[in-house]
Amino acid sequence: MSAPTFPSGSVLGYPRIGPRRELKKAVESFWAGRTAADELEATASALRVAAAKRLVDLGLDASSGAVPGSFSYYDQVLDVVALLGAVPSRFASLTDEKGALDLAGYFTVARGAGEDAPLEMTKWFDTNYHYLVPEISESTPFRFADDRIVRQFVEAKDAGVVTRPVVVGPVTFLALSKAADDSAPGFSPLSRLADVLPVYVELLRALAAAGAPWVQLDEPALVSDSIDVPAAEVHAAVTEAYRVLASELAVGSERPAILVGAPFGGLQGEHDGLALLAATDVEAISLDLVKGAVPAGPVAGLADKTVVAGVVDGHNVWRADLAAKLALVEGLSGLGAGAVTVGTSTSLLHVPHDVEDEDWTTGAIDVRLRDWLAFADQKVGEVAVLARALTEGRDAVGAEIEASRAAVASRAEASGVVVPAVRERAAALTEGDFSRGDYAERAAAQQATLNLPLLPTTTIGSFPQTPEIRRARALNVKGELSDADYTTAMQDEIRRVVELQEQIGLDVLVHGEPERNDMVQYFAENLDGFAVTANGWVQSYGSRCVRPPILWGDVTRPAPITVDWSTFTASLTEKPVKGMLTGPVTILAWSFVRDDQPLGDTANQVGLALRDEIADLEAAGIGIIQVDEPALRELLPLRRADQAAYLDWSVSSFRLATAGVVAETQIHTHLCYSEFGEVIGAIDGLDADVTSVEAARSRMEIVPELAEAGYARGIGPGVYDIHSPRVPSTEEVTDLLELAVKSIDPRLVWVNPDCGLKTRRYEETVASLENLVSATNAVRAQLG
Ligand code: GLN
Numbered sequence: 044m045s046a047p048t049f050p051s052g053s054v055l056g057y058p059r060i061g062p063r064r065e066l067k068k069a070v071e072s073f074w075a076g077r078t079a080a081d082e083l084e085a086t087a088s089a090l091r092v093a094a095a096k097r098l099v100d101l102g103l104d105a106s107s108g109a110v111p112g113s114f115s116y117y118d119q120v121l122d123v124v125a126l127l128g129a130v131p132s133r134f135a136s137l138t139d140e141k142g143a144l145d146l147a148g149y150f151t152v153a154r155g156a157g158e159d160a161p162l163e164m165t166k167w168f169d170t171n172y173h174y175l176v177p178e179i180s181e182s183t184p185f186r187f188a189d190d191r192i193v194r195q196f197v198e199a200k201d202a203g204v205v206t207r208p209v210v211v212g213p214v215t216f217l218a219l220s221k222a223a224d225d226s227a228p229g230f231s232p233l234s235r236l237a238d239v240l241p242v243y244v245e246l247l248r249a250l251a252a253a254g255a256p257w258v259q260l261d262e263p264a265l266v267s268d269s270i271d272v273p274a275a276e277v278h279a280a281v282t283e284a285y286r287v288l289a290s291e292l293a294v295g296s297e298r299p300a301i302l303v304g305a306p307f308g309g310l311q312g313e314h315d316g317l318a319l320l321a322a323t324d325v326e327a328i329s330l331d332l333v334k335g336a337v338p339a340g341p342v343a344g345l346a347d348k349t350v351v352a353g354v355v356d357g358h359n360v361w362r363a364d365l366a367a368k369l370a371l372v373e374g375l376s377g378l379g380a381g382a383v384t385v386g387t388s389t390s391l392l393h394v395p396h397d398v399e400d401e402d403w404t405t406g407a408i409d410v411r412l413r414d415w416l417a418f419a420d421q422k423v424g425e426v427a428v429l430a431r432a433l434t435e436g437r438d439a440v441g442a443e444i445e446a447s448r449a450a451v452a453s454r455a456e457a458s459g460v461v462v463p464a465v466r467e468r469a470a471a472l473t474e475g476d477f478s479r480g481d482y483a484e485r486a487a488a489q490q491a492t493l494n495l496p497l498l499p500t501t502t503i504g505s506f507p508q509t510p511e512i513r514r515a516r517a518l519n520v521k522g523e524l525s526d527a528d529y530t531t532a533m534q535d536e537i538r539r540v541v542e543l544q545e546q547i548g549l550d551v552l553v554h555g556e557p558e559r560n561d562m563v564q565y566f567a568e569n570l571d572g573f574a575v576t577a578n579g580w581v582q583s584y585g586s587r588c589v590r591p592p593i594l595w596g597d598v599t600r601p602a603p604i605t606v607d608w609s610t611f612t613a614s615l616t617e618k619p620v621k622g623m624l625t626g627p628v629t630i631l632a633w634s635f636v637r638d639d640q641p642l643g644d645t646a647n648q649v650g651l652a653l654r655d656e657i658a659d660l661e662a663a664g665i666g667i668i669q670v671d672e673p674a675l676r677e678l679l680p681l682r683r684a685d686q687a688a689y690l691d692w693s694v695s696s697f698r699l700a701t702a703g704v705v706a707e708t709q710i711h712t713h714l715c716y717s718e719f720g721e722v723i724g725a726i727d728g729l730d731a732d733v734t735s736v737e738a739a740r741s742r743m744e745i746v747p748e749l750a751e752a753g754y755a756r757g758i759g760p761g762v763y764d765i766h767s768p769r770v771p772s773t774e775e776v777t778d779l780l781e782l783a784v785k786s787i788d789p790r791l792v793w794v795n796p797d798c799g800l801k802t803r804r805y806e807e808t809v810a811s812l813e814n815l816v817s818a819t820n821a822v823r824a825q826l827g
Pocket residue numbers: 503504505556562623671673713714715798799800801
């Protein structure tokens with residue numbers, strides 16, 4: 044049997060939460076016990092069928108596997124755990140005799156139960172999506188435990204759409220897995236490839252039997268330097284995996300034709316994953332031509348394969364210039380591929396559903412953006428147009444190509460996109476704008492004004508966001524609570540938080556951030572150059588969705604943002620109050636950013652706006668200002684070769700924001716993640732006077748690492764893991780503090796939780812902070 048033809052236009056995946064977050068609501072209602080599993084199944088089924096039909100309406104072919112079957116109840120990596128029955132031993136009782144998890148069990152592995160911790164969660168390549176990390180040991184059982192993928196194919200087919208099931212490939216699955224705690228030292232999950240492949244073989248056989256013409260196996264491990272497995276091992280595994288899956292099974296009768304997806308980077312270059320895949324017997328390879336360059340050709344082995352040109356950006360929200368995209372597709376002609384088709388660079392999971400889900404009539408969002416943006420549905424439309432250009436000739440879609448050119452041109456010329464004053468200010472920056480004076484002098488000046496005790500205690504900024512706070516904000520947004528009453532409600536909250544901190548005995552107080560819906564969105568709403576959406580939801584993990592702001596123009600600050608809140612707070616106490624801002628890198632990382640200038644330039648614009656805010660805080664008498672950069676590590680490029688340039692501009696933008704203050708003003712920063720490795724030098728480069736970091740779970744590991752790397756400014760290693768409701772005991776905190784002062788000069792050590800407290804309840808927060816203060820007193824006494 045010969046391979047089917049790959050459809051001329053396709054996308055690597057589609058959002059699965061539903062246009063109004065229907066899946067989130069259905070899943071959470073199931074978790075809360077309000078609905079039964081079969082009701083959740085029915086809602087999910089309706090969403091899947093609706094999405095498949097929508098994709099056909101938008102121009103994808105209904106019969107050839109153009110429509111991706113990329114649904115998941117929680118996470119696509121967890122789906123492979125379920126497929127393989129590869130459940131960690133602590134959850135073994137959740138599986139039936141065939142190794143299958145029911146829906147409740149599936150969610151338990153994702154979310155934990157009692158003492159049984161869930162699978163760890165971590166970032167999916169360079170996106171803001173988080174996947175669950177499988178735990179694999181020498182003895183993890185693998186069998187074809189779950190045929191959900193096959194059933195979903197049949198479901199769509201019965202509804203009239205022949206989909207292309209999308210599954211994380213075996214190599215990427217194992218490369219992203221971690222060695223389970225009970226495995227031998229040095230064990231590598233990828234060593235279990237031979238045991239996993241038979242399950243994929245069974246899956247492929249079942250899909251072929253059900254009539255699937257194509258299956259998509261995603262292998263982004265091929266493009267990333269950031270996974271722990273050496274590239275050579277990934278390559279050997281890919282060759283072996285696709286020998287077993289592609290060469291040993293007859294296409295058509297024993298398996299569907301295979302598309303290998305390699306999103307998030309270029310396949311060629313140093314790693315040459317393209318040559319490697321070309322040498323296998325898979326039928327199609329998808330290239331990310333947004334992150335990766337057009338590969339040089341010809342490449343041996345492609346003559347009998349389809350290359351899917353991933354030219355439409357699955358990762359950003361801008362409408363494409365279709366003529367330019369078409370030129371990119373045509374640039375692949377030298378590869379010597381059997382066929383070239385059009386697709387997206389990545390799954391569309393990372394963008395919202397539909398631009399038309401916004402209400403463009405109210406002025407809440409700048410109406411000009413309607414024509415400039417492309418969310419998932421618009422991107423599918425772009426793919427469909429490009430596909431027609433390939434099959435019917437460019438003239439068949441001349442009008443669409445012209446419309447896209449006009450939209451891109453109107454954006455380039457629109458007022459606010461380029462603000463001359465912003466450009467002039469950026470152009471006039473000099474070295475001096477990025478640096479503060481000598482640290483020793485600053486430290487002495489700060490100590491003289493602030494007069495802080497040894498081991499100063501503080502928090503990271505937010506206090507619990509109570510239901511009352513959220514309700515007040517919701518009412519204010521709806522217009523049912525006046526701005527003045529809202530402000531009063533927030534001030535009352537700040538008063539309570541200040542009194543509480545004084546009672547607990549903390550040294551440096553915060554206002555608690557009650558007025559912020561989100562640490563990035565709050566600033567986006569208060570800066571020009573950003574738009575926020577009403578329905579632009581994107582899945583972050585599981586049922587959690589975020590609405591990233593859209594940074595579309597030059598950034599300016601029309602008015603001070605936080606100054607009134609901070610001065611109000613300072614008026615309530617004699618203790619120093621810390622002003623609280625989100626840093627430029629984090630604002631960029633959690634927004635959709637413009638694609639028409641280097642990120643570093645955009646970061647400097649945000650840096651300048653924050654610099655003005657910091658100057659105003661300083662002028663208002665706020666002597667300590669914290670600029671949070673929790674996303675500094677997350678934006679780090681996957682390719683090692685690109686990391687130095689990133690660290691350079693990201694550190695610069697932070698310094699630009701913070702370097703305008705006098706020596707007496709103390710600048711703090713906050714970073715939270717557990718692996719500091721590649722960014723440890725950057726932490727020093729930020730030149731903050733005090734850096735607070737997540738450290739409780741790793742038992743202060745970061746402190747000696749920082750000391751070794753030459754860091755010699757204030758450091759606040761977290762002593763309270765705020766990710767759990769557990770209250771750390773005084774003894775526990777004392778132990779951690781003793782560890783910290785052992786490896787770094789005690790005069791540099793600050794005492795604080797791992798991160799903000801907004802997700803915690805007051806009960807555990809108060810008890811934990813009280814223990815934090817008594818532990819500090821104990822260690823102060825020891826130090827004398
Ligand atoms: N200041 C923020 C807070 O306390 C920091 C949050 C974060 O690091 N993610 O909530």
